[in-house]
Amino acid sequence: MDLKTFCRDLPKIELHAHLNGSLSRSTMLHLKRFYADSGLEDNTNAFFDEFQIGAGDCRNLSDCFQVFSIAHALTSTPEALAMATTLTLQEFHSDGCCYIELRSTPRNTQYMTKEQYVDTIVHCMQKSSIHLSMLSRLIISINRSYPVSEAEAIADLAIESYKKYPDVVVGMELSGEPTVGKFQDFVPALTRARNAGLKITLHCGEVCNPEEILEMIKFKPGRIGHGTCIHPKLGGTDDTWSALCTSKIPVEVCLTSNVNTKSTPDYESHHFKYLYEAGIPMIICTDDKGVFTTSLSQEYRICAETFSLNQVKVARLALEACQYIFAEDVQKTLKNKVQDFINKYCLSQ
Numbered sequence: 605m606d607l608k609t610f611c612r613d614l615p616k617i618e619l620h621a622h623l624n625g626s627l628s629r630s631t632m633l634h635l636k637r638f639y640a641d642s643g644l645e646d647n648t649n650a651f652f653d654e655f656q657i658g659a660g661d662c663r664n665l666s667d668c669f670q671v672f673s674i675a676h677a678l679t680s681t682p683e684a685l686a687m688a689t690t691l692t693l694q695e696f697h698s699d700g701c702c703y704i705e706l707r708s709t710p711r712n713t714q715y716m717t718k719e720q721y722v723d724t725i726v727h728c729m730q731k732s733s734i735h736l737s738m739l740s741r742l743i744i745s746i747n748r749s750y751p752v753s754e755a756e757a758i759a760d761l762a763i764e765s766y767k768k769y770p771d772v773v774v775g776m777e778l779s780g781e782p783t784v785g786k787f788q789d790f791v792p793a794l795t796r797a798r799n800a801g802l803k804i805t806l807h808c809g810e811v812c813n814p815e816e817i818l819e820m821i822k823f824k825p826g827r828i829g830h831g832t833c834i835h836p837k838l839g840g841t842d843d844t845w846s847a848l849c850t851s852k853i854p855v856e857v858c859l860t861s862n863v864n865t866k867s868t869p870d871y872e873s874h875h876f877k878y879l880y881e882a883g884i885p886m887i888i889c890t891d892d893k894g895v896f897t898t899s900l901s902q903e904y905r906i907c908a909e910t911f912s913l914n915q916v917k918v919a920r921l922a923l924e925a926c927q928y929i930f931a932e933d934v935q936k937t938l939k940n941k942v943q944d945f946i947n948k949y950c951l952s953q
């Protein structure tokens with residue numbers, strides 16, 4: 605089997621995908637049509653064509669945050685949000701994803717409350733599990749550039765939602781513009797959520813900030829996102845790197861996102877190789893597949909090609925990812941699914 609087909613057919617696990625960053629061009633066009641048909645105001649036309657960040661784009665990480673507002677403008681009603689969620693889940697499924705932890709930041713809009721926002725996504729996930737052979741779970745996001753009081757309100761909502769939908773809501777995460785806000789301010793909200801049973805993942809080391817990285821590792825999250833500037837050669841220090849190596853916290857690796865936002869100069873110098881060599885658990889993820897025009901199978905293929913991994917090694921990445929999902933009750937089922945694929949297609953290698 606050629607690598608492209610192999611990476612598409614391999615049952616994969618997605619653990620770091622922001623809903624509003626994952627809307628494909630096709631989904632955005634559906635949403636624009638829906639807004640037009642419903643007579644809702646759509647002021648995204650001027651920005652829409654600039655939406656996707658392609659290779660060679662000169663935007664950096666900060667610029668990239670502006671593009672999320674375009675997606676937000678098209679997911680402001682429960683119907684549009686439901687459409688965005690359903691289409692995005694279908695796309696991940698078509699790409700060979702068998703389990704996804706989709707994450708999103710609840711927002712009050714003119715048309716819905718934060719509670720309705722969460723309910724809408726959860727209902728789409730419940731419905732999709734009937735039609736798709738993919739399990740989906742929700743991680744509720746806190747945006748670090750919002751006031752701490754907002755984070756506290758989201759923690760309350762996350763705890764309530766976890767009680768209401770224990771089979772769907774699995775975690776809470778901290779994301780948003782990494783140069784804004786202080787991690788320590790969000791520790792009380794994150795701790796409350798964790799004490800209530802939610803798993804935690806943190807965007808960590810997306811920019812150079814060794815002090816914060818150490819604080820985050822000390823917090824012992826279930827996983828971290830990116831981990832770009834932890835190795836001493838990439839903006840980290842000996843202390844940050846040794847803290848990660850000792851804690852062995854699984855890292856959600858987003859290759860194309862890091863290259864496109866210039867957090868990493870190119871694929872070859874991506875920290876994947878340091879993590880891989882050090883035996884730090886990793887999960888290949890997309891981050892914002894709409895913004896960066898990528899897919900989960902493409903991320904696996906890029907990883908295999910860049911770091912010369914054969915198909916067995918690529919499949920092992922998917923198998924190991926099963927250990928780091930937040931829904932522990934389905935780990936075994938997923939492992940068996942990936943193992944069956946390996947037995948069928950990799951035994952001769």
Ligand SMILES: CNc1ncnc2c1ncn2[C@@H]1O[C@H](COP(=O)(O)O)[C@@H](O)[C@H]1O
Nearest residue numbers: 622623624625672707708709745747779780
């Ligand atoms: C590129 N790297 C990144 N670093 C940090 N936060 C990011 C991100 N990519 C996305 N987000 C976070 O996800 C939100 C969009 O999805 P939701 O509205 O929550 O579904 C963004 O507003 C940002 O807070």
